[in-house]
Amino acid sequence: MFKNSDIPPSADTETIIGSTVKVEGDFVGKGNIVVEGEVSGSLKTDGEVRIGTRATINANISAASAMIAGTVHGNISVSERLDLTETALIDGDITAKSVSMTPGAVFNGKCAMGGSSKQPVQTSSYKNAKKEEATEDN
Amino acid sequence: MYLYLYDALVGDKKHEKTIVRIEHRLTDLGINGRIARSTILTNPKIIVRDAIRRGVKTVVAVGGDSLIHSIITSLVGTDAALGIIPLGDNQSLANILGIPKNEAACDVLSARKIEYIDLGKINNTYFLTSASVLSDAIKITCDGNFTVQPVKKKSQTSVYNFREMPDDTPPAYRHFFNPQDGILEATIEPLGFSLTNNILKTFGKERSPKIDRIDSIFPIKKVRIESTEPDKSIPVIVDGQPMLETPVTIEVAPQKLKVIVGKGRLF
Structure with missing residues (x-):
């Protein structure tokens, strides 16, 4: 009855936003959320957010932890761990206790980690970094 | 006090023997009660409402899903419990509630394990x-x-x-x-x-x-x-x-x- 997702939901998944729907507005959940479709507005939960490869998010995300494999245009704030897979594309700022980034992931924005009050570190995509390096060499 | 509301299909000849067995089992268990029949000329909602007004504490739907759906609204807000004796096809509600078919359901009625469940409300x-x-x-x-x-x-x-x-x-x-x-x-x-x-x-x-x-x-x-x-x-x-x-x-x-x-x- 249930389709095979590219991100298998965990046992306590509360919400599944599938690839055939578009969600608009302020989504507030209490458990784990799997997203494979489109979300615009904001996405907030006390649990984990898993963004699939086909998902497009135009929203700020706030969660306990997150795993991103799709596209996010917006800021991501997690109190624990943030995982970016090789297909992730983030256009926004990140705040997390810890971050893991697989080679291939693209991240354009600022990153604040460890729950400290340190100034966020400005980062850019691999392509932009290469361009900046080339400019400096010249 | 029990009300047994029979679905129109109970009149079908193929269910005749099963109904006799069910009625015997209910008598053996001491939980027999008034019998009413749902037909095209009667409204099951009104039958149930009137029975509850007269003091019925258990309304037993003898039939399938459609009979149960038709009497839900009459049971809401009352102290009466819904029981089911599944008969015929379309028994998904009985399956969910764990009610076995035919006369085996009488023993579940007699054991009377009650649960309160949610309903959906669409408009009214x-x-x-x-x-x-x-x-x-x-x-x-x-x-x-x-x-x-x-x-x-x-x-x-x-x-x-x-x-x-x-x-x-x-x-x-x-x-x-x-x-x-x-x-x-x-x-x-x-x-x-x-x-x-x-x-x-x-x-x-x-x-x-x-x-x-x-x-x-x-x-x-x-x-x-x-x-x-x-x-x-x-x-x-x-x-x-x-x-x-x-x-x-x-x-x-x-x-x-x-x-x-x-x-x-x-x-």
């Missing part, structure tokens, strides 16, 4: 299982905070209170559709059209669309379903019967129904 009507819309041109507003719209053709949007799950359902999904959790589940399910069905369609023998997967699930307490096409209403199927048209508002009515359940219940 209560439902047990689901309300569905077979259209893509709809928008649903969940708990007043966000909207959900299908973006692909051929899908069904439903709001479930509970639902029978196949045995191979993955553990990750088993906690959904629980009628005692105080929430409803809004689902979007793309409809599959097989090659066989396309061939049958050519010959005018199209089968009902098969739901091949659940795409999205949203836990909600209140939801509004409306058409995205101006001035167009879409039929809403409530507990398997076309009953209303969009726009509709659906909300959960927690712990609203007292039911007698069996050991094999699915929640």
Whole structure:
């Protein structure tokens, strides 16, 4: 009855936003959320957010932890761990206790980690970094 | 005091012997009571309402899902419990509540294990299982905070209170559709059209669309379903019967129904 997702939901998944729907507005959940479709507005939960490869998010995300494999245009704030897979594309700022980034992931924005009050570190995509390096060499 | 409400199908000759066995078993267990028959000339809602007014504490539906659906609203807000003796086809409610077929159900009635379950409320009507819309041109507003719209053709949007799950359902999904959790589940399910069905369609023998997967699930307490096409209403199927048209508002009515359940219940 249930389709095979590219991100298998965990046992306590509360919400599944599938690839055939578009969600608009302020989504507030209490458990784990799997997203494979489109979300615009904001996405907030006390649990984990898993963004699939086909998902497009135009929203700020706030969660306990997150795993991103799709596209996010917006800021991501997690109190624990943030995982970016090789297909992730983030256009926004990140705040997390810890971050893991697989080679291939693209991240354009600022990153604040460890729950400290340190100034966020400005980062850019691999392509932009290469361009900046080339400019400096010249 | 018991009321046994017989479905119209009970009059069918093929059920004659089963009914005799059921009535004997009820007498043996000392839980026999008044018998009323649902026919095309009688309204089961009124029969149940009158019986409860006269002091009936247990209303037993002897029949299938459609009989049960037709009397739910009369039981809400009363102290009467719903019992079921499944007879005939369409027994998904009895399966969910763990009621065995025919005279074996009498022992479950006698054991009288009571559970309070949630109902769905659509406009002013209560439902047990689901309300569905077979259209893509709809928008649903969940708990007043966000909207959900299908973006692909051929899908069904439903709001479930509970639902029978196949045995191979993955553990990750088993906690959904629980009628005692105080929430409803809004689902979007793309409809599959097989090659066989396309061939049958050519010959005018199209089968009902098969739901091949659940795409999205949203836990909600209140939801509004409306058409995205101006001035167009879409039929809403409530507990398997076309009953209303969009726009509709659906909300959960927690712990609203007292039911007698069996050991094999699915929640």
